[in-house]
Amino acid sequence: xxxxxxxxxxxxxxxxxxxxxxxxxxxxxxxxxxxxxxxxxxxxxxxxxxxxxxxxxxxxxxxxxxxxxxxxxxxxxxxxxxxxxxxxxxxxxxxxxxxxxxxxxxxxxxxxxxxxxxxxxxxxxxxxxxxxxxxxxxxxxxxxxxxxxxxxxxxxxxxxxxxxxxxxxxxxxxxxxxxxxxxxxxxxxxxxxxxxxxxxxxxxxxxxxxxxxxxxxxxxxxxxxxxxxxxxxxxxxxxxxxxxxxxxxxxxxxxxxxxxxxxxxxxxxxxxxxxxxxxxxxxxxxxxxxxxxxxxxxxxxxxxxxxxxxxxxxxxxxxxxxxxxxxxxxxxxxxxxxxxxxxxxxxxxxxx
Ligand code: ADP
Ligand code: MG
Numbered sequence: 453x454x455x456x457x458x459x460x461x462x463x464x465x466x467x468x469x470x471x472x473x474x475x476x477x478x479x480x481x482x483x484x485x486x487x488x489x490x491x492x493x494x495x496x497x498x499x500x501x502x503x504x505x506x507x508x509x510x511x512x513x514x515x516x517x518x519x520x521x522x523x524x525x526x527x528x529x530x531x532x533x534x535x536x537x538x539x540x541x542x543x544x545x546x547x548x549x550x551x552x553x554x555x556x557x558x559x560x561x562x563x564x565x566x567x568x569x570x571x572x573x574x575x576x577x578x579x580x581x582x583x584x585x586x587x588x589x590x591x592x593x594x595x596x597x598x599x600x601x602x603x604x605x606x607x608x609x610x611x612x613x614x615x616x617x618x619x620x621x622x623x624x625x626x627x628x629x630x631x632x633x634x635x636x637x638x639x640x641x642x643x644x645x646x647x648x649x650x651x652x653x654x655x656x657x658x659x660x661x662x663x664x665x666x667x668x669x670x671x672x673x674x675x676x677x678x679x680x681x682x683x684x685x686x687x688x689x690x691x692x693x694x695x696x697x698x699x700x701x702x703x704x705x706x707x708x709x710x711x712x713x714x715x716x717x718x719x720x721x722x723x724x725x726x727x728x729x730x731x732x733x734x735x736x737x738x739x740x741x742x743x744x745x746x747x748x749x750x751x752x753x754x755x756x757x758x759x760x761x762x763x764x765x766x767x768x769x770x771x772x773x774x775x776x777x778x779x780x781x782x783x784x785x786x787x788x789x790x791x792x793x794x795x796x797x798x799x800x801x802x803x804x
Pocket of ligand 1: 573574575576578582587634635636637638664665708709710714725726727728729753756757760761
């Protein structure tokens with residue numbers, strides 16, 4: 453096993469043990485909560501429902517949930533499944549319209565919005581470079597075979613969110629260049645939103661939904677106790693709580709992005725899985741993790757990745773200008789963590 457593979461195997465085990473990426477749920481309640489968990493989109497999911505709907509049994513809910521997630525993953529968004537809708541689109545000849553499902557269309561439309569907002573820092577056409585650096589479906593080994601500048605330059609030529617045409621009226625999408633779309637920075641959040649819509653439709657008022665660290669939280673725990681998610685210290689060791697916050701009954705989505713779990717190291721330099729579309733390289737800066745609160749988990753997910761790519765200064769400016777609830781953890785000396793929290797996020801920090 454190469455160092456790279458060993459690192460990834462280790463990371464996979466870690467994430468299975470952690471059961472989430474960055475957010476931990478504090479004070480698991482034993483009584484009155486129905487829990488459901490499993491695997492999807494290359495990670496785990498955890499669902500907690502307080503008020504069970506009367507219309508369906510827990511078995512029926514479990515069946516619905518796994519069917520919903522399976523469809524979103526294998527049938528639509530997966531780049532691991534050769535026959536998913538996204539994989540088929542990635543093989544579509546240039547300039548030939550491709551009939552897209554409403555789910556793919558919705559995610560690509562939101563991805564474009566965040567791309568425009570972040571001046572291209574979030575760009576789903578960056579997938580070729582994600583793959584080149586070994587973070588895609590095929591396990592390449594950058595530690596053994598480091599990407600050459602000419603390979604980076606060549607792939608960069610076809611990166612550009614504006615080259616992916618979206619025709620809303622016809623529900624068609626078109627590849628305007630030989631890019632490879634990777635939706636890993638937004639699809640988990642979207643799936644969380646879909647789960648939330650499913651439970652909302654059943655009339656469930658209190659839930660905690662999580663896929664790979666992207667969350668949607670509504671209502672309260674039994675006994676009118678607020679859900680208390682915790683932000684994890686951005687280290688790839690045993691999980692430690694960095695900060696807890698409280699939803700106070702609000703319905704919110706939370707997503708995180710960080711450089712501390714999915715990365716590899718060569719010669720002491722850390723290469724994380726967020727790729728900067730401006731230079732085609734893994735981001736490398738003082739920002740260690742970002743957490744975003746929003747109404748939509750898909751939006752929070754994409755924004756967190758966008759901030760991570762932008763780096764502390766530009767991300768902080770953007771979050772301030774757009775009044776986004778965001779929590780940045782950075783390090784100025786590589787040892788001690790510091791944080792910057794926008795006022796909109798401060799509202800959720802616990803005061804007791
Ligand atoms: P996680 O998947 O751990 O939640 P993120 O939400 O930050 O982390 O998503 C990172 C993933 O997004 C990468 O693994 C890659 O597949 C994809 N990605 C990397 N760089 C970008 C980018 N600049 N824009 C959009 N997606 C990206
Ligand atoms: Mg993300």
